[in-house]
Amino acid sequence: xxxxxxxxxxxxxxxxxxxxxxxxxxxxxxxxxxxxxxxxxxxxxxxxxxxxxxxxxxxxxxxxxxxxxxxxxxxxxxxxxxxxxxxxxxxxxxxxxxxxxxxxxxxxxxxxxxxxxxxxxxxxxxxxxxxxxxxxxxxxxxxxxxxxxxxxxxxxxxxxxxxxxxxxxxxxxxxxxxxxxxxxxxxxxxxxxxxxxxxxxxxxxxxxxxxxxxxxxxxxxxxxxxxxxxxxxxxxxxxxxxxxxxxxxxxxxx
Amino acid sequence: xxxxxxxxxxxxxxxxxxxxxxxxxxxxxxxxxxxxxxxxxxxxxxxxxxxxxxxxxxxxxxxxxxxxxxxxxxxxxxxxxxxxxxxxxxxxxxxxxxxxxxxxxxxxxxxxxxxxxxxxxxxxxxxxxxxxxxxxxxxxxxxxxxxxxxxxxxxxxxxxxxxxxxxxxxxxxxxxxxxxxxxxxxxxxxxxxxxxxxxxxxxxxxxxxxxxxxxxxxxxxxxxxxxxxxxxxxxxxxxxxxxxxxxxxxxxxxxxxxxxxxxxxxxxxxxxx
Numbered sequence: 001x002x003x004x005x006x007x008x009x010x011x012x013x014x015x016x017x018x019x020x021x022x023x024x025x026x027x028x029x030x031x032x033x034x035x036x037x038x039x040x041x042x043x044x045x046x047x048x049x050x051x052x053x054x055x056x057x058x059x060x061x062x063x064x065x066x067x068x069x070x071x072x073x074x075x076x077x078x079x080x081x082x083x084x085x086x087x088x089x090x091x092x093x094x095x096x097x098x099x100x101x102x103x104x105x106x107x108x109x110x111x112x113x114x115x116x117x118x119x120x121x122x123x124x125x126x127x128x129x130x131x132x133x134x135x136x137x138x139x140x141x142x143x144x145x146x147x148x149x150x151x152x153x154x155x156x157x158x159x160x161x162x163x164x165x166x167x168x169x170x171x172x173x174x175x176x177x178x179x180x181x182x183x184x185x186x187x188x189x190x191x192x193x194x195x196x197x198x199x200x201x202x203x204x205x206x207x208x209x210x211x212x213x214x215x216x217x218x219x220x221x222x223x224x225x226x227x228x229x230x231x232x233x234x235x236x237x238x239x240x241x242x243x244x245x246x247x248x249x250x251x252x253x254x
Numbered sequence: 255x256x257x258x259x260x261x262x263x264x265x266x267x268x269x270x271x272x273x274x275x276x277x278x279x280x281x282x283x284x285x286x287x288x289x290x291x292x293x294x295x296x297x298x299x300x301x302x303x304x305x306x307x308x309x310x311x312x313x314x315x316x317x318x319x320x321x322x323x324x325x326x327x328x329x330x331x332x333x334x335x336x337x338x339x340x341x342x343x344x345x346x347x348x349x350x351x352x353x354x355x356x357x358x359x360x361x362x363x364x365x366x367x368x369x370x371x372x373x374x375x376x377x378x379x380x381x382x383x384x385x386x387x388x389x390x391x392x393x394x395x396x397x398x399x400x401x402x403x404x405x406x407x408x409x410x411x412x413x414x415x416x417x418x419x420x421x422x423x424x425x426x427x428x429x430x431x432x433x434x435x436x437x438x439x440x441x442x443x444x445x446x447x448x449x450x451x452x453x454x455x456x457x458x459x460x461x462x463x464x465x466x467x468x469x470x471x472x473x474x475x476x477x478x479x480x481x482x483x484x485x486x487x488x489x490x491x492x493x494x495x496x497x498x499x500x501x502x503x504x505x506x507x508x509x510x511x512x513x514x515x516x517x518x519x520x521x522x523x524x525x526x527x
Contacts (some may be wrong), residue, residue: 010365017366038387092285093276096478104505106463109477109498112486116303162364192378196468200483206381210491214384226377233376 010100038220043163043227046220058229063205064232067194074186077177078134082141083171092142103135107193113183120201125194127199133186137179145171146180153179177248184203184240191233206232275497304491308501312492321493330494331481332500335466338397338477339504340464343455345398346405351451351456354410355439358417358447371414375407380460380468387473397477404461412454416447452516459508463501 014130029039037048048054085092109126118124148171156170198207206229213221288306319327333361357364357371379400386396390404424442433441470479478497485494 013365013367014487017369020366021370054441054523066455069367090279090444093504094279098284098287101502102508103497104509105428106467108467109482109501112483113304113498115486116491117299133352142442155283188376192464195380199468199472209483210381210384216440217388219385219388222388226381226385228374229381230377233378234284234373237376 013240034219035217036219038223045162045202045223046218047227050221050224053238056225059209059225060228060232061203063194063198063207066125066197066205067190069122071133071187071190072192073126073130073239074137074190075183076180078137078186079141081134082138082179082182083175083234085138085142085252086145086175099135099138103139103226107132107189108196108200115201125197125201127203128197129190129193132196133190136185136189137182141175141179142180142184144175145180148174174198177244179245180244183239186234187240188233191236195229208226258435274404280496287394300397302489302491304495308492309453309495312490313496316493316496319458325488326476326484328481328497328500331476331478331497332473334394335470335477335479335501336392336504338401338466339462341398342405342466343458345402346409346458347451347455349402349452350406350409351413352446353406353419354413354447355443357410358414358420359435359439359443364414371407371410374403375411375441379404379407379465383469383472392473392475394473396465396473399474400465400469402460403445403467404465405458409454410459412457413444413447416450417443420446448520452512452520456509456511459505459512461489463505467501 001205025040025043029037029042047056054163055176085095107128110131114124114131118127152170152174153166156166161169194205195207198205201209203211206225209225213219213225267455272290282490292305292307295303315321316328319329321327335342353371357367363450366494367470382403383396390396420443424446428438428442464479467477467482470477471483478501482494482497484496485491
């Protein structure tokens, strides 16, 4: 097998896998009731219909708005909170077990409590999304900021860096790759938070689409919405990985 | 010296052992957090919102299952959720290891499945819960499917990564000693990727607990997810918080057990950092 053949064969198999998947989907859909599984083509036409009617773009916009605001809060709180924890020893030692506990708690369980405190409108949902996403960012930033190479600090000090310069030129750049690993994980978790809050608090966006069409036994539309979420998640994860690699590029040479 | 982990060197008049000092700081922080929670809720929130005092007061009757007939009991719900979580983890580990190994060792399986595994891994699995109620009915099969998928995906991807990063000379040496494929798969690739299995397992625990509780809520299944939402809606927040704390401890306990297993079973593997 020539090198060229090897290059062409990989994508060919991947595409064959995708086509086979669509065919299996079509076959399952054709041999079950429409109320339990729609065919691939029916799903695609539902997708097209929802896009044309503006229903899908509106839902997507509402979901993405919620996701973006929540994630932004998660990143800001996680990053600065992480730096603070790395800096103040008492705070870190004291809070560490509770942070790990919250990290392990399925955040879904806290939604009813948040509902009673903040209602069920956008504010409460943003808090849910942020709460899902903040922990990996916080933990990774703390770890990163704590592991700053002592040599780097010594060099900076021997060149008379003041506190601000030390943070700006050594600690924060050193911490960013770690924080971005947390951001990548936070993106995935915030996405779960987005759906969970749309299911359990005021039903809006993509979560609302899924719930509404499930209640109408309209699987074509439900599967179309799930497909959109899958695509969205794949794109967001790709962006997350891209950001992580971009900030980690200086580490490659070490 | 202004290193980040800056320790303020105070002249010590008396010395505490570092262990004891850590313990004291942690307990003190816990007390401060509880007091803050108590006071903030008392001042700012409606009366039905749970506070540490009311949660402590609810603890005896919740743990004794003293609830009006027809309402979900704590231990019944906890049992249902814990069993489902472990079933999902068991299925996820077995299937994840098998599929991950296959994808890692067979190029064609990798090419065929990579796209699907990555897409399902990226997707919030709870997006599938409503449509699964149409497939399986409003039954515990939905929860089982969700927790199994939730555990399967991270473990499968991690085993795949582990198998891919297997040093080729391991395989070459084995093959020069006429190892069969199953020797390579289960004798070399699998043990070498055990640390990855454990990393995947930790991710899986979180996904399984979220998946189980969301499924219980949407399908109205007996379990902690339903218990929490039910008590939340009927203004029994202190009862609800007992279940939330139980879930938190459950997550911590399963992860701690996984850590202990790593140290016992894989002493050669040290986590970096």
